[in-house]
Amino acid sequence: MEFPKENFSEWYNEVVEAAGLVDKRYPVKGMHVWRPYGWKIMQNIDNFFREIFTRYGHDEVNFPLLIPETEFQKEAEHIRGFEDEVFWVTHGGLDELDVKLILRPTSETAMYPMFSLWIRSHADLPLKIFQIVNIFRYETKQTRTFIRMREVHFFEAHTAHRTYEEAEEQIKEDIEIWKQIAKKLALPYRIVKKADWDKFPGAVYSLGVETIMPSGRTLQIATFHQYGQNFSKPYEIKYLKEDGEHEYAHQTTFGMSERLLGAIVGIHGDDRGLIIPPEIAPIQVVIVPIVGSKKEEVLEESRRIRDELLREGIRVHLDDRDNYTPGYKFYDWELRGVPLRLEIGPRDMEKNQVVLVRRDTREKIPAKREEYVARIKELLGEIQENLYARAEEEMAKKIKEVSSIDDIGDVQGVAAVPWCGSEECGHEIEDRTEKKIIGVPVDVKKKGRCVICGKETDTVAFVAKPY
Ligand code: ZN
Numbered sequence: 001m002e003f004p005k006e007n008f009s010e011w012y013n014e015v016v017e018a019a020g021l022v023d024k025r026y027p028v029k030g031m032h033v034w035r036p037y038g039w040k041i042m043q044n045i046d047n048f049f050r051e052i053f054t055r056y057g058h059d060e061v062n063f064p065l066l067i068p069e070t071e072f073q074k075e076a077e078h079i080r081g082f083e084d085e086v087f088w089v090t091h092g093g094l095d096e097l098d099v100k101l102i103l104r105p106t107s108e109t110a111m112y113p114m115f116s117l118w119i120r121s122h123a124d125l126p127l128k129i130f131q132i133v134n135i136f137r138y139e140t141k142q143t144r145t146f147i148r149m150r151e152v153h154f155f156e157a158h159t160a161h162r163t164y165e166e167a168e169e170q171i172k173e174d175i176e177i178w179k180q181i182a183k184k185l186a187l188p189y190r191i192v193k194k195a196d197w198d199k200f201p202g203a204v205y206s207l208g209v210e211t212i213m214p215s216g217r218t219l220q221i222a223t224f225h226q227y228g229q230n231f232s233k234p235y236e237i238k239y240l241k242e243d244g245e246h247e248y249a250h251q252t253t254f255g256m257s258e259r260l261l262g263a264i265v266g267i268h269g270d271d272r273g274l275i276i277p278p279e280i281a282p283i284q285v286v287i288v289p290i291v292g293s294k295k296e297e298v299l300e301e302s303r304r305i306r307d308e309l310l311r312e313g314i315r316v317h318l319d320d321r322d323n324y325t326p327g328y329k330f331y332d333w334e335l336r337g338v339p340l341r342l343e344i345g346p347r348d349m350e351k352n353q354v355v356l357v358r359r360d361t362r363e364k365i366p367a368k369r370e371e372y373v374a375r376i377k378e379l380l381g382e383i384q385e386n387l388y389a390r391a392e393e394e395m396a397k398k399i400k401e402v403s404s405i406d407d408i409g410d411v412q413g414v415a416a417v418p419w420c421g422s423e424e425c426g427h428e429i430e431d432r433t434e435k436k437i438i439g440v441p442v443d444v445k446k447k448g449r450c451v452i453c454g455k456e457t458d459t460v461a462f463v464a465k466p467y
Contacts, residue, residue, distance in 0.1 A: 003271050003335075008215040012266055016145045019274045019336045021265070030143035030150030037336060040282035042153060042261055046132050048184055048280070049155055049256075052177055058128040058157055063110045065133070066101040072109045074234040081201020082106075085137045087150075103136035106255070108202070111158055112235035119249060121240045122162055126170070130157035130254075146262030147219065147467050157254040160237060167226060167250040171207070174224045174254045178209060181256075186277040186388040187211055187221065187263050188395040190414075192439025192462055195426055200253075204228040208439050210462070212398045213266045216412035218438050218464040221259050227251040267391050274337030275359050277387050278380040284315045285376060286338045288329045290345035302344055305354065305372075312373055314380075334359060339383045340376065360386055399462075405451040408433045408463055416441075418448030419461035425452035429463060437461045 003018075005011045016022055021038030034042065050060060066089060073079050082105050089101040104110055111129075119127060135154045143149055157174075161167045175191065182189055189209045199206040200223065209222035231237070232248040241247050268275040278284050289302040302318055309316040317338075319329050326343075333341060341357040348354055354372050356365045360383050367375040398413030408415045408429070419425060419437070426437050429452060445458045 003269075003273055005214065005269065005271050008213065008266070011269075013145070015269060015273055015335075016265060021261070021274075022145055024145065028150070030139050030148070032145055032149070034153075037282060038261070041264075041276060041280060042258060044280040044282065045185065045260060046155070048181070049130070049132065052180060053130050053157060056128075056173060056177055057126075058130045058159075061129045061131050062133065063104075063107055063114075063131060065104055067104055067107075067110045069100040069102065071113050072102055074109065075202045075231055077230075078108065078202040085139065087136045087138055104133075105135055105137050106154075107131065107133070107135075107156055107158070108231055108253070112231050112237060115158075115160060115232075115249075116236045116238070119160060119237055119239050122242060125160055125162050125239060125249065126166065127160040127249075128157070128170075129159075130155065144262075144467070146258045146265070149258070153258040155256040159252045160232070160249040161252075162239070162241075162247070162250070164228060164250045167228070167252050170252045171224050171226060174252070175207075177254075178222055178224075181222075182209075183388065184277070184279050185260060185264055186279075186384060186391060187260070187267065188388070188392040189221065190395075190399075190462070191442050193442055194439045195423075195437050195461075197423060197426075198437070198439075200225045202227065202230050204230060207442065210414075210438055210466075211263050211267065212395050212413050212464075213263070213467070214394075215266075216398060216465070218414060218462075218466045219259060219263055219266075220438070220466065221263050222254070222256045225253045225255075227253070267394075268387055269337070272331075273335035275387065276337040276339060278339045278384045281337070281339055282315060283317045283333075283336075283338045284380055285309060285317075285340045285342055286329075286333045287316065287318045287342045287344065288326050288333070289318075289320065290326045290343055292346045294346040294349075297349065298344060298346060301349055305342065305344065308373060309376070312377075314373075314376060340379055342372075342376075358383060360390075401446075402463075403448060403451065405429065405432055408435065408451075411464075413464065414438070415463045416444070416446075416460050417451050417463050418446070418457055419459055420450035420453055420455040420457045421459050422450075422453070425450055426461070428452050429461065433463060435463050435465050438464050438466055 020035050022032040024032050026033050086105050087103040132155050135152050139150050159170050189211050192208050194206040203225040205226050207224040208220045210218045229248040237249045238246045287302050289298045291298045306318040339359050343355040352369045353366050400411050402415040444460050447458050
């Protein structure tokens with residue numbers, strides 16, 4: 001099987017199954033089975049989340065999946081945002097439930113009634129928690145593995161603070177955390193402020209982390225929301241200040257999902273399949289013995305190498321399957337995106353060397369037996385950096401400055417467009433281009449004239465087709 005990446009959508013749909021990430025044959029629309037290889041990658045990502053959020057003072061929790069309708073309906077905008085996409089539980093056995101339950105589409109309305117019990121005084125703040133759970137959304141559009149699903153593997157951090165300013169500081173910290181996640185996953189991105197009509201239901205404002213897929217469509221891979229007191233008021237999350245007065249808490253959230261894996265698949269993959277960044281690869285090095293006429297000796301040497309690498313903390317797999325040729329194994333591990341292949345045969349043993357092959361550049365690098373461990377560590381670092389650098393370069397090429405509404409249609413990616421910021425002009429941009437304003441990049445200011453009304457502005461809108 002070949003994987004031409006030119007037709008991105010078809011390539012993506014095939015590669016996620018062929019590489020062993022998921023099985024899409026599960027008989028519920030938008031719910032795919034995670035297979036061991038895909039789940040290991042996701043777990044490596046989750047474990048990094050646990051490590052980094054703990055380092056920044058968050059605690060992990062786990063809330064129930066079911067939320068009573070009565071709690072769900074306390075924040076008006078929030079309900080309106082989600083009412084047409086929640087799954088309902090209406091019966092227990094044969095009995096109709098007095099209070100209907102929903103499967104969480106996100107956990108604000110599950111958590112905040114508890115926050116109001118937990119938070120009493122200023123000494124209880126800040127409260128910083130996160131959970132890694134599945135959420136459910138009744139998607140009616142076409143579903144796509146990792147990108148648009150009805151059951152979503154989800155990360156959500158929720159915080160509560162004394163003041164709006166402290167909540168703002170939290171969002172700055174979130175961005176700092178995100179930068180380290182982006183590096184770990186080798187994902188390029190831009191941070192945008194969402195248009196007011198597009199923010200999270202109930203938020204004061206929302207920031208989106210956007211990346212661009214090879215199709216030119218944007219993918220939102222993380223969000224930060226400032227809630228101010230919009231949830232703390234209806235949910236009665238109050239604390240006693242030092243001066244004896246009661247005050248409502250200020251809240252934020254940070255959300256991410258399995259979309260991150262979708263972005264890794266799409267952005268790093270090539271015609272041969274996936275390329276998994278070494279930092280999160282379940283297998284960083286695969287050993288493929290080329291036994292020739294010296295089967296026992298080569299296998300014994302391969303096992304020795306595997307053990308040496310294991311002791312060095314490198315995630316290594318020895319492919320000693322009897323019934324496949326080395327050529328088939330090369331193909332198989334390239335498809336799965338293992339960053340480095342180690343070949344060893346009788347001739348290499350004579351020369352006291354191994355041959356290393358990079359998945360990203362396909363370069364073949366002989367390494368002496370005495371120094372091959374150090375070389376592998378170096379190469380894994382180089383591959384990680386190369387993946388990030390070349391993905392960032394690709395992304396930068398897909399963002400084009402445009403000064404006329406008529407030129408937006410031609411952009412395969414993101415059009416950076418002068419916009420006065422008004423809702424009318426925003427909607428007109430969207431209607432006339434059949435694209436969306438995905439947001440205003442937070443660190444870009446550029447003088448220009450709004451492409452609709454001609455007013456002078458230094459605001460730039462990113463206009464694109466999002467997933
Ligand atoms: Zn305008």
